[in-house]
Amino acid sequence: MNIFFVRHGQTKCNELGLGQNDYEPLSAIGLKQAEMIARRAKALPIDIIHASPMKRASQTAETIKAAVNKEIIYSELLIEHRLPSVMIGEALESSLAAQIRKECNLYQDDISWHYSDEENFLEYKARARQALEYLSALPQKNILVVSHGNFIKMLVLTMALGDLIKPAALYAFANKFRLRNTGLTYCKKTATGWSIEAFNDHQHLG
Template identity: 25%
Template sequence: MDIYFMRHGRTNYNDLGLCNDDPSRDVHLTEVGIEQAKLAALALRDVVFDRIIVSPLPRTYQTAEVINCYHAVPIEVHPDLADIRSGFDGIPVSDYFSAIIHDPLRIRVNGGESLLDHKQRVLRFIDWLKEQKDKTLLVVAHEETMRVFVAYFEGGVKDDQLRDIHVGNCEYKHYVLNCA
């Protein structure tokens, strides 16, 4: 199966430097984010997707809608693609990083999940993908989620190196998943 994994376009919370894992908050693509999605849509216009899978957070769906202007395929939400539940929704990302500095892989703060918890959830999604019958998919997710995809498909990335992987808004990666 060919899978294109993409990070969502730039949002108002990216501009403000705030965490978000609550789908009910007004976190949306900015004009820059919409333009990023349009450029990605042009780059992917000739790829024949069977469907697009997004996280429950609206910014991924908004990005997928722009990409889908060339495809008109179903857009489906999968809960395992949600961004890391940091426990810092609406709070500066810098505060979150300060809270997990002593053990960034395992610390759970304010009822959130650790980076390793998040990684396990994303790996569960990859296992789910292996059972799907699609030929080509687009998955729109978040930077933290993209880090797990990159580490899984490119290999050689230790857990403590996940944070060293950076994926820009609307940057995408193409991988082949061998299904059972």
């Protein structure tokens, strides 16, 4: 099985480093990026597209669909990590964001604890595992998945570490391994498990 993960195109909030809601659309730059990855996708052996229903991902997926003429199936399993609602429109590197991360880390092993209405770490980890199981069970062998930067990184780390993932490892990985908008990550599954063949390939952006 071959899975081609694509991060959605850029949004205004991406450009400004702000937390986003579900309905944040692609910016003018993001729309151009979506066209670029769509042209590249024509050269990939795609059987079907699976995508997050969040606006920025669905716009990217629909642009790719128009180029490759393949069906899209939307799944809530592929959405971005849900942050507390107070973070919508807030700078992701603000003192508030740092305080929220600190509190969440204190309770990382408590499935019942929430700062407010976010998806806590154990829920997030479980969803990543469920998403990989869902994708692995698909009958198609060549799948393009349009999702989000943080969640694609979580999926890749889940392939590598499984249930051993801790927040510190995830944050370190996320901070060191950047994933550009419409960056392409290619993963392969065989009888021996997952392998990451390419990460954040963005040659289509020039």
